[in-house]
Amino acid sequence: MRIARITTPEGPQHAILRDGSWDHIADPFARPLTYTGASTADADAVFLAPVRPAVIVGIAHNLTNNNHPLPIQAWLKSVHTLADPDAPILAARGRGTVNVEGELAVVIGKTSTALTVENALEHILGYTCVNDVTNVDQGAVDERNFQGKAGVNYTPLGPWIETDIPNPGLVGIDVIVNGEVKAKSGSFNLPSSVEECLVYVTSWLTLEPGDVVMTGAPGTAVAVEPGDRVDIDLGGIGRLSNRVA
Amino acid sequence: MRIARITTPEGPQHAILRDGSWDHIADPFARPLTYTGASTADADAVFLAPVRPAVIVGIAHNLTNNNHPLPIQAWLKSVHTLADPDAPILAARGRGTVNVEGELAVVIGKTSTALTVENALEHILGYTCVNDVTNVDQGAVDERNFQGKAGVNYTPLGPWIETDIPNPGLVGIDVIVNGEVKAKSGSFNLPSSVEECLVYVTSWLTLEPGDVVMTGAPGTAVAVEPGDRVDIDLGGIGRLSNRVA
Numbered sequence: 001m002r003i004a005r006i007t008t009p010e011g012p013q014h015a016i017l018r019d020g021s022w023d024h025i026a027d028p029f030a031r032p033l034t035y036t037g038a039s040t041a042d043a044d045a046v047f048l049a050p051v052r053p054a055v056i057v058g059i060a061h062n063l064t065n066n067n068h069p070l071p072i073q074a075w076l077k078s079v080h081t082l083a084d085p086d087a088p089i090l091a092a093r094g095r096g097t098v099n100v101e102g103e104l105a106v107v108i109g110k111t112s113t114a115l116t117v118e119n120a121l122e123h124i125l126g127y128t129c130v131n132d133v134t135n136v137d138q139g140a141v142d143e144r145n146f147q148g149k150a151g152v153n154y155t156p157l158g159p160w161i162e163t164d165i166p167n168p169g170l171v172g173i174d175v176i177v178n179g180e181v182k183a184k185s186g187s188f189n190l191p192s193s194v195e196e197c198l199v200y201v202t203s204w205l206t207l208e209p210g211d212v213v214m215t216g217a218p219g220t221a222v223a224v225e226p227g228d229r230v231d232i233d234l235g236g237i238g239r240l241s242n243r244v245a
Numbered sequence: 246m247r248i249a250r251i252t253t254p255e256g257p258q259h260a261i262l263r264d265g266s267w268d269h270i271a272d273p274f275a276r277p278l279t280y281t282g283a284s285t286a287d288a289d290a291v292f293l294a295p296v297r298p299a300v301i302v303g304i305a306h307n308l309t310n311n312n313h314p315l316p317i318q319a320w321l322k323s324v325h326t327l328a329d330p331d332a333p334i335l336a337a338r339g340r341g342t343v344n345v346e347g348e349l350a351v352v353i354g355k356t357s358t359a360l361t362v363e364n365a366l367e368h369i370l371g372y373t374c375v376n377d378v379t380n381v382d383q384g385a386v387d388e389r390n391f392q393g394k395a396g397v398n399y400t401p402l403g404p405w406i407e408t409d410i411p412n413p414g415l416v417g418i419d420v421i422v423n424g425e426v427k428a429k430s431g432s433f434n435l436p437s438s439v440e441e442c443l444v445y446v447t448s449w450l451t452l453e454p455g456d457v458v459m460t461g462a463p464g465t466a467v468a469v470e471p472g473d474r475v476d477i478d479l480g481g482i483g484r485l486s487n488r489v490a
Contacts, residue, residue: 080451144388146319
């Protein structure tokens with residue numbers, strides 16, 4: 001099932017794709033779903049970031065640059081950086097290289113505290129594409145991931161949430177710049193599974209419906225320049241496309 | 246002027262203290278203020294965290310433990326940690342020492358991008374007390390300030406916003422545990438001014454009305470135990486009181 005958040009004359013609206021139309025729903029987190037009766041044709045749909053998270057968590061797997069006793073570490077990205085599909089990424093000027101990072105994003109479906117490997121996936125609403133844009137040269141002075149990760153539209157999310165991913169550890173991730181595949185990898189190259197990421201994060205912080213966990217970039221960081229068109233393509237989910245401005 | 250957010254039978258309500266009563270207002274960020282006509286007696290007021298920030302920024306002044314070329318660094322604290330005055334701080338168990346940190350909190354009043362030392366204070370709605378509760382022993386493995394700063398009710402805020410602070414660089418900060426003053430300092434002991442903190446943060450991230458910047462702990466970190474009553478007392482602002490559970 002695909003859950004999107006689309007524009008309508010009455011404002012943003014969650015919707016489910018059925019038979020080529022996006023059928024409007026009242027609440028993407030409630031079950032059973034309640035349909036409003038309104039619908040938007042697929043060809044007319046303009047997609048927004050599919051959720052408005054209160055918290056965006058990034059996962060640092062600490063394989064290369066760090067020397068921690070723990071395999072996973074987390075950090076927080078400002079919700080002010082959230083961007084819709086097709087929104088222009090405003091690359092910071094004069095602050096070094098800007099990287100895009102294609103990642104599998106987990107959208108939390110239920111309040112999640114102290115999850116286990118066994119029950120973690122049950123707390124996920126679904127999966128979407130995220131582009132974790134980064135001022136990568138700031139890393140040297142920014143161990144807390146603030147200035148390296150802050151910028152206007154630095155977290156494009158979407159285009160929709162796919163709920164039916166049997167194994168989130170097997171999702172292919174392509175980063176495509178101006179139509180050319182620049183990185184080809186997948187969640188299978190992450191050192192920690194989606195379940196392990198959620199176990200770690202929720203051992204410290206309770207997550208709420210709509211929160212987003214960016215599971216990390218498995219070799220999917222690519223330097224970009226203003227004018228580039230960047231697509232993050234996740235197998236079985238969809239393609240998130242943004243321009244760098 | 247003091248702006249609070251208080252409980253009413255109809256839900257949370259912003260209010261202004263006038264002649265011993267909290268007069269309800271429509272929007273604490275709008276000028277001129279619009280009064281609803283309703284009022285709550287000071288003696289009956291139950292205070293909530295005075296704003297619901299989308300982003301909580303912490304300031305790390307990097308004087309002691311780090312060796313950065315930059316004098317100020319920032320980090321983000323989860324909004325899920327926000328707590329009301331008198332809410333119990335749930336100290337993490339088995340995760341080392343829990344510190345409280347008494348700090349001056351800045352509440353942003355207007356959209357703030359690339360502020361200067363000259364115009365920074367104009368973008369502030371006012372000031373309140375914050376208790377930046379910390380799992381301090383996690384710092385060794387948590388350079389991104391995630392697991393050290395995450396916990397239930399780890400960010401008590403309040404009890405109200407004071408708008409009339411002529412010089413935020415001269416605010417005294419006392420940390421009082423079980424009625425005994427354990428730390429006595431003030432914003433004058435911070436290595437960077439409030440203006441400099443906002444210049445740094447907004448050079449990277451646009452802040453919005455209601456966002457909160459915790460300006461750092463000038464020697465105001467105190468270890469606590471379950472059962473302790475902790476008061477953060479800021480001169481000219483007020484006293485934020487919470488129990489450790």
